[in-house]
Amino acid sequence: MTKTKRSIVLHGPSTLTISLPSQWVKKHNLKRGEELTVEELGKELKIYPEEIKNSEEKKLIEFGIGERVGKSSITGAYRQGYDIIEINFKNPNYIQIIQDIISKQMIGFEIIQQKEDSCIIKDLTGHTRDEFETVQRRIWLLILDLSEECLNALEKRNKKSMERVKFKDYTINKFTNYCLRHLLKIGHSNTKQTVLLYYSIKSLEEIADSYKRLCLFSKEEKFLEKEDLDLIKELNKELEFFYNIWYNYNRENMELLIDKITKIKEKIEYKQHRLFHLQTTTVKITDLASVRIQLELN
Numbered sequence: 001m002t003k004t005k006r007s008i009v010l011h012g013p014s015t016l017t018i019s020l021p022s023q024w025v026k027k028h029n030l031k032r033g034e035e036l037t038v039e040e041l042g043k044e045l046k047i048y049p050e051e052i053k054n055s056e057e058k059k060l061i062e063f064g065i066g067e068r069v070g071k072s073s074i075t076g077a078y079r080q081g082y083d084i085i086e087i088n089f090k091n092p093n094y095i096q097i098i099q100d101i102i103s104k105q106m107i108g109f110e111i112i113q114q115k116e117d118s119c120i121i122k123d124l125t126g127h128t129r130d131e132f133e134t135v136q137r138r139i140w141l142l143i144l145d146l147s148e149e150c151l152n153a154l155e156k157r158n159k160k161s162m163e164r165v166k167f168k169d170y171t172i173n174k175f176t177n178y179c180l181r182h183l184l185k186i187g188h189s190n191t192k193q194t195v196l197l198y199y200s201i202k203s204l205e206e207i208a209d210s211y212k213r214l215c216l217f218s219k220e221e222k223f224l225e226k227e228d229l230d231l232i233k234e235l236n237k238e239l240e241f242f243y244n245i246w247y248n249y250n251r252e253n254m255e256l257l258i259d260k261i262t263k264i265k266e267k268i269e270y271k272q273h274r275l276f277h278l279q280t281t282t283v284k285i286t287d288l289a290s291v292r293i294q295l296e297l298n
Helices: 022-027 050-052 067-079 094-104 131-156 159-185 190-220 226-247 249-267 278-297
Strands: 009-013 016-017 037-041 044-048 058-062 084-088 109-114 120-125
Touching: 009 109, 050 067, 058 067, 067 084, 067 159, 094 120, 094 159, 120 226, 131 159, 131 190, 131 226, 159 190, 226 249, 226 278, 249 278
Parallel strands: 058 084
Antiparallel strands: 009 016, 037 044, 084 120, 109 120
16 A cells, blocks of 8 residues: 655635645546545545446456365355456366356355356446345344344253354345445444454354354264353343443443453353353453454444
8 A cells, every 4th residue: 555645725715635646646647627436434534536446357267176265266256356266176066166156155256157167247236325234133133033042942952943043144144244345345434443353243243153153063972061151141131231232332331341241251261161152252241342342342
């Protein structure tokens, strides 16, 4: 990123202007009279030709032989903000895996071209700045719903319900991926908060994963005891309490939350063989509390 300083010049009685860097003007072939878009981002201004805003970034991915690296590469390119992703693969069956990734983890993307050994997927929706807050709140609500469904499945010892929890986690992953992509591609209106919000979305994703793993672990290993279920119920209550603090910040309530989560964490440590997956939730709630405090300062 190149930084330059420009002096403000007064034109007429009240119009203030600054000059554009000549190298940037030449690079984008700008002419006198052309329009630029000026976007206000808190204390900053973002200036760009409209074609830059609308340009489509492309990424080529070689799926190769292994599935895991290929899957992570596709979701990684999505999160990083690429609009068009071309994927080459050696196994024709991989197209089904790619379709599954799009369906479960990539909002707005569709396959627009498919061949025997490659395909092209593209974002057909676009993004606007006001979408982030709506989707972020949706993630919170989905996690609260997931935590309650997890508890109900464990209380009833219903293995089918435990299995269904992972499908709710797929939906949460789709929305978290969308938010991460949004922050990297567009950013937040307050640029100082972008990194903090990115970390917060990743933490919410990990909280959802911990509930899913707890259900799948209990389904395959052994059912939990009543005292374990009471502890999960206590944690769920504090998670909902945190959701209210996140959107209605209060220092006293935040202090109370951190104290309660610390005590729950200590209780879980005595039951690691049965509740070790929820250790992640307590750690991430504590981390998120720190993030929320920092967001209040910016």
